């Protein structure tokens with residue numbers, strides 16, 4: 016009993032000593048600033064900065080390969096702190112939030128075929144752009160939801176994706192994941208949005224989806240000059256640099272693709 | 288020689304005995320500009336223009352690009368993005384025919400290919416807009432212009448037609464045997480080869496006999512009856528079956544000294560030179576249990592599907608699926624307003640109960656797909672990886688070698704949508720490779736600037 020105990024403890028001690036020596040001999044010099052930055056970052060490892068995680072991003076900032084305000088997730092305070100660690104200053108910027116520019120669920124949007132394949136938008140999009148008659152619409156198979164590390168995307172019962180603004184950190188992962196290019200990062204304080212991406216002419220758009228933008232220009236014409244909503248190629252878009260905020264605007268829209276509310280609630284909920 | 292893997296679907300070649308019939312002139316044609324692999328051409332006509340039959344509607348941009356030509360004389364109604372068999376609207380020229388079918392006066396004069404220079408022949412083939420009629424629609428003049436370092440010694444004529452249901456190539460071989468063989472001779476002259484192999488599946492011995500009898504004395508062709516097995520008509524498998532050469536993974540037939548051409552393409556090349564006529568028609572099989580009168584039809588490219596179906600007595604009320612091409616690799620259509628194009632080898636109309644709508648289940652690790660894959664891949668593992676979106680791993684499983692033949696999905700007892708996974712996987716893996724390449728380029732540039740600074 017005694018012998019094995021002594022032998023095993025001996026082996027343990029020796030290996031421990033070896034490891035301790037090795038750790039000293041082969042220690043990698045890291046810039047202490049890198050650790051401090053990593054500490055300061057949110058630690059979400061979401062990849063929104065374009066690097067392999069918070070630590071990787073911190074290293075890049077120290078090396079000068081990334082801007083200190085490159086993390087889209089952290090708040091202004093943290094951004095300033097990170098910049099200060101590498102002796103720089105950063106501009107304040109308005110908080111942003113992701114927005115899905117489609118509200119054409121199965122109740123309002125027509126389908127052109129029955130899809131039964133892998134439940135992934137990118138796979139469905141390979142088959143004639145997806146099963147929606149509208150060539151631009153949300154396929155509702157949740158690639159954006161899977162990409163979001165913050166649980167900020169939900170699926171409505173009618174099968175369109177919707178952002179939960181309170182959870183969204185504007186990391187932009189969903190923007191990259193959507194094969195239909197439907198998601199935009201917009202200023203968080205904007206309250207008027209055009210939730211449609213369909214460029215078809217009015218009749219075709221109407222046939223494809225009941226809440227499609229027809230390009231009728233009612234919204235554009237409601238401004239005397241310098242319109243903040245413009246229509247190009249049969250689709251209205253908001254100039255978010257000077258976004259409109261008059262809630263009455265939404266009532267103008269004949270189809271309800273122009274919506275008012277910061278939270279971009281879908282048509283069904285607004286009416287209730 | 289027999290290749291490993293492959294499957295034996297029921298062939299349904301019920302239309303094999305039907306003579307090719309010509310579809311009468313229609314009132315309206317929709318000619319997409321992109322009907323080939325490669326850059327779409329530049330449109331030459333505008334709304335309101337009068338065009339004549341065979342007049343070019345577009346001109347090639349670059350080498351891997353061909354023109355499309357007017358199928359009849361008439362007026363251009365619009366040049367716009369219109370429904371296309373590939374599933375999304377694409378630029379097309381809509382022509383309302385004037386019923387005169389007046390030929391274009393700018394046609395090349397008829398010529399004798401036996402006296403012409405290969406370079407001249409190649410130009411004539413490109414000008415005529417000839418593309419591979421087997422389905423892949425790769426511009427034929429490109430395939431006939433191998434780079435100088437690739438020595439080509441064998442031209443393979445593909446008469447396998449291994450897709451179930453389709454009989455268009457079969458009929459062309461029977462009814463236009465002499466033209467097929469002349470066309471083969473022409474292509475041999477372009478390539479400067481003295482040897483040609485004709486491969487035909489064993490269920491069409493009459494086609495082989497017809498071609499053998501029609502072979503001119505100055506065309507040195509060997510004929511071979513091959514095992515009837517899908518995908519015998521795949522270039523790589525056909526080459527292996529005919530001469531035992533293996534095209535390396537990621538390689539092309541020219542890497543083993545071969546060029547493969549379809550029988551219909553041979554006829555089109557001949558017509559381009561002998562008669563100076565651009566490719567404006569093809570033979571397509573209209574078949575399936577849900578079409579009233581099946582046909583082998585000579586259709587002008589751009590004929591709307593609805594008119595073609597109407598000529599064949601229309602579809603039955605229980606139609607469930609309409610496919611362009613064969614059941615294994617064809618493309619399902621959701622809009623009957625699409626036109627037939629150069630690559631449309633058939634229109635298959637299936638009944639609703641035949642168009643199985645199954646839910647794919649989990650993989651039961653039976654290995655049937657591994658036995659069936661003619662490329663020697665492991666579809667079961669690739670499917671599991673793709674399903675979990677781990678696309679970086681797919682490269683290690685050689686997903687790019689998948690020819691999307693569908694053999695694996697055909698045998699899978701669990702009905703897994705394997706080919707869909709691989710189509711997606713190939714696209715994703717190509718994207719990853721592209722990203723890596725861009726990154727290493729960036730890194731190299733950065734290292735360079737760091738070194739000079």
Ligand code: SF4
Nearest residue numbers: 163183184186187189
């Ligand atoms: S919704 Fe999009 S932008 Fe917002 S946190 Fe999720 S992935 Fe990032």
Ligand code: SF4
Nearest residue numbers: 136153154157159193
């Ligand atoms: S927004 Fe885009 S990624 Fe999200 S479910 Fe819709 S189509 Fe898919």
Ligand code: SF4
Nearest residue numbers: 660689690692693695
């Ligand atoms: S589709 Fe691809 S993986 Fe499946 S059998 Fe054919 S080559 Fe093999």
Ligand code: SF4
Nearest residue numbers: 650651653654656699
């Ligand atoms: S045939 Fe289907 S169930 Fe069998 S191993 Fe392949 S994928 Fe799995």
